[in-house]
Amino acid sequence: MIDPSHFVDRLDALGVRSYTGVPDSLLKALGQHIQASVPAERHTITANEGAAIAMAMGTYLRTGDLGAVYLQNSGFGNIVNPLLSLADPDVYGVPMLVIVGWRGQPGVADEPQHVKQGRIMEPLLEALELPWAILPSEPAEADRVVEELVTAAREQQAPALLLVEKGTFAAAARPNAEPDPELAALPTREEALAELVAALGDDTINVSTTGMLSRELFELRQAHGGGDRDFLTVGGMGHACSIALGIAAHEPQRETWCLDGDGAVLMHLGSLAVIGHHAPATYFHVVFNNGVHDSVGGQPTAISTVDLPAVARSVGYRHAARTSDLASLPDHVEALRDAGGPALLELRVRPGNRSDLGRPTRTPRESREAFMGALR
Ligand SMILES: Cc1ncc(C[n+]2csc(CCOP(=O)(O)OP(=O)(O)O)c2C)c(N)n1
Numbered sequence: 001m002i003d004p005s006h007f008v009d010r011l012d013a014l015g016v017r018s019y020t021g022v023p024d025s026l027l028k029a030l031g032q033h034i035q036a037s038v039p040a041e042r043h044t045i046t047a048n049e050g051a052a053i054a055m056a057m058g059t060y061l062r063t064g065d066l067g068a069v070y071l072q073n074s075g076f077g078n079i080v081n082p083l084l085s086l087a088d089p090d091v092y093g094v095p096m097l098v099i100v101g102w103r104g105q106p107g108v109a110d111e112p113q114h115v116k117q118g119r120i121m122e123p124l125l126e127a128l129e130l131p132w133a134i135l136p137s138e139p140a141e142a143d144r145v146v147e148e149l150v151t152a153a154r155e156q157q158a159p160a161l162l163l164v165e166k167g168t169f170a171a172a173a174r175p176n177a178e179p180d181p182e183l184a185a186l187p188t189r190e191e192a193l194a195e196l197v198a199a200l201g202d203d204t205i206n207v208s209t210t211g212m213l214s215r216e217l218f219e220l221r222q223a224h225g226g227g228d229r230d231f232l233t234v235g236g237m238g239h240a241c242s243i244a245l246g247i248a249a250h251e252p253q254r255e256t257w258c259l260d261g262d263g264a265v266l267m268h269l270g271s272l273a274v275i276g277h278h279a280p281a282t283y284f285h286v287v288f289n290n291g292v293h294d295s296v297g298g299q300p301t302a303i304s305t306v307d308l309p310a311v312a313r314s315v316g317y318r319h320a321a322r323t324s325d326l327a328s329l330p331d332h333v334e335a336l337r338d339a340g341g342p343a344l345l346e347l348r349v350r351p352g353n354r355s356d357l358g359r360p361t362r363t364p365r366e367s368r369e370a371f372m373g374a375l376r
Helices: 004-013 028-037 049-063 073-087 112-119 121-128 139-156 189-200 212-224 240-248 262-267 270-278 308-314 326-339 364-375
Strands: 018-021 043-045 067-072 096-101 132-134 159-164 205-208 230-232 256-261 283-289 319-323 343-348
Touching: 004 028, 004 139, 018 049, 028 067, 049 067, 049 073, 049 096, 067 073, 073 096, 073 112, 073 121, 073 159, 096 139, 112 121, 121 132, 121 159, 132 139, 139 159, 189 212, 189 256, 189 283, 189 326, 205 212, 205 240, 212 230, 212 256, 230 364, 240 256, 240 262, 240 270, 240 283, 256 262, 262 283, 270 308, 283 308, 308 319, 308 343, 319 326, 326 343
Parallel strands: 018 043, 018 067, 067 096, 096 159, 132 159, 205 230, 205 256, 256 283, 283 343, 319 343
Antiparallel strands: none
């Protein structure tokens, strides 16, 4: 296994000192070390993975230094465009090191949404015609491979990619942080979800975002029944709100509620403008804001400087509000309904999740069929 601090020190010695990316559970130890040790002016968690490639380009354009980008392979699709149409040696030729967490690696059990992406990772990397390698877990070997890749990136003026298997990085030692009293006073996401679902009643269509929230919704339905009209967006982070828009555009009677995350809503924030523009009266949006990418390790999002209700109103949502008070949820739901869609509620919740949270037991295809059957 590789010590994340050793890895970051090696990159530093090779002249790679700036980091951008979207956090990944498989790269959690590396991400935590970067978050704790790299100064904020050299580390940016971007809204989506494509933006991280673009930031690393900017870093190179101004400094001539290679930037490092990190992501989970589920975000690979988001990087292909800026890699091939900007950074590629056939276009601007911008060297950088792209570190990709390999979910769904063949032979390693993983969730359905990771299996195909994981299986075709190597041919995908091959098809890019860029230098790439798998990071060995033996430290001396890893040093050699990383040095070769960084050298290849510089010589070929090309992005180089490093594929990282599960368990490659050793867990980073982390000091026990004092619990923040302001956060501790907030409800958990799971409590807020249960209250919201109760306030919504049984007639709504619900589209839930990628990560723990969908798992919590699934468990809630297991315990209390219902849920055939829930669509769990297990992959494609950031797109739950547009799936909900596609449904609402063809569903003038029933309400469609998107249950979103702050990281997810920021990932494709432009979609809010399209929702506001399209303005289906049956569209309702609840963003569970815990300030972090909780599902992959709790790394901060940029939401702390965003006034989300103001953003929603400015792009045409008819109503937008914020609360952390679960007792007021039924009133808020009523206010959204009275205003008509599109309308948004930002629900402030506390980071964290239950460690024994289950996962959907039906296959995604079975869920899709049940969902469509329930809407007919
Ligand atoms: C395109 C893409 N990038 C990254 C991921 C990995 N991922 C899954 S959930 C998640 C965090 C979601 O954060 P947020 O929306 O704030 O919800 P929270 O987990 O905090 O409830 C990430 C980064 C993914 N599934 N898809």
